[in-house]
Amino acid sequence: MNEYREEQDLLGSVRLPLDALHGVHTERARANFRIAGRPAHPELARALGAVKLACVRANRALGIWPEAAVADAIERACHELAGGLLDAEVALDALQGGAGTSLNMAANEVLANRALVLLGLAPGRHDVISPLDDLNRHQSTNDVFPTALRLAAIRLLRDLEARVVALQNAFQAKEREFAHIVKMGRTQLQDAVLITLGREMSAYAEAVARDRWRIYKCEERLRVVNLGGTAVGTGLGAPRQYIFTVVDHLREITGIGFARAENLVDATQNADVFVEVSGILKAHAVTLLKITGDLRLLSSGPDAGLGELRLPPRQAGSSIMPGKVNPVIPEAAAQAAMLVMAHDQAVALAAASGSLELNPFLPLIAHALLESCDLLARADDALAHLCVEGLVADEERCRAHWEGATASATALVPLLGHEAARQLAARAAQTHRTVREVALETGLLAEDQFDELVKPESVCRLGWPASPPARPRPEESA
Secondary structure, eight states: OOOEEEEEETTEEEEEETTOSSOHHHHHHHHHOOSSSSBOOHHHHHHHHHHHHHHHHHHHHTTOOSSHHHHHHHHHHHHHHHTTTTHHHHOOBSSOSTTTHHHHHHHHHHHHHHHHHHTTOOTTOTTTSOTTTTTTTTOOHHHHHHHHHHHHHHHHHHHHHHHHHHHHHHHHHHHHHTTTOEEEEEETTEEEEEEEHHHHHHHHHHHHHHHHHHHHHHHHHHTEEOTTOTTTTSOTTSOHHHHHHHHHHHHHHHOSOOEEOSOHHHHHHOOHHHHHHHHHHHHHHHHHHHHHHHHHHHTOOSSSSOOOEEOOOOSBOOSSSTTOBOOHHHHHHHHHHHHHHHHHHHHHHHHHTOBTTBOTTHHHHHHHHHHHHHHHHHHHHHHHHHTGGGOEEOHHHHHHHHHTOGGGGGGGHHHHOHHHHHHHHHHHHHHTOOHHHHHHHHTSSOHHHHHHHHSHHHHHSSSOSSOOOOOOOGGGGO
């Protein structure tokens, strides 16, 4: 018995397994594209399913398929692709030539053959349902693929936003927990002025909150699509009724406020919107890299470093040094951030390399942008739940650092003035004693006055609440 079927294209014939859902174009693409070594993001294939479903419904309203059973089978196949049931069937290498034509054709072939199976027919009966005449009706890769990419990006950005919120909440919880802990603030890695550990956590929470807002807002850019523009944005080959209704169907199917671009030619040839979104992702990566660096520094040692924070121990840190525990979660999250920055450069190069009416490098843009969303979402999740939520402050270490630092004299400036505080710091350094001890010994400050100046509320207040007492003359503090 013949276990194969043959399919033709303009290059000749290709032999396929009888029950294969893919077709000749997919088979050639599998042989040609093995560069990335990994398939295109599955969310992109699922988004293609939703876009194809919108196209099918717009065409069905035009009476393209007189037989309801055929149209129903095609719609059901689209639902299966959109639901992730056909991921493996359309899996192609992430880096493919043709501006995404191979992935679009893979979807067309798999959907056509799956619909045939649902009708009780064998795959390959394209006289009944055709990948091109039915599944690609009134479409082009050039409007379908970028629309699917926008949809996939929106879905992943929404998931990322939820992870960013969780990270923000984790830092806000630590802000409240550490609000009472006074510590030494540092600028240029040198002792500066007193701050609280809670306020340091608040800065991280605020930076992450800005990223959350940026991520939320950038969805607006992605909602404008070129679906209906076909090959170059002129709508060639598509009836006007289809062009004016297909985006409405996509909006109804996805629940996302998609709108047809006013200038479909522009939306087809230019990919700058993806650069903009990638830049937002890079901004969040910058935030992550800065925060993870701070967490590593604040937890350094812990015995011979700063050691003001204790990270949750996650695994043994060395094959030779017993007892060593490394900051593995911040390190892993930092690497994700670095890779996102590299992906941003790839997106920029790919978008800038488009020519005339189309950008052929959309597969690279899709790969880099969607993977960046995944990387950041997983990094945020790990950092929040495996690190930040378990942070423990070493209060004694924090207190010992600021009490032993001459820089703590800056907290006394409101009462003593700069010169007297400087002389106190100098004397403390010369005698190897604390600023507190010297201040009380010289009688410049009473104990309750010193404590008032270095309490959490004082070191974090915005400005001195009232006029301070008269400052002593510099010679009185000598």
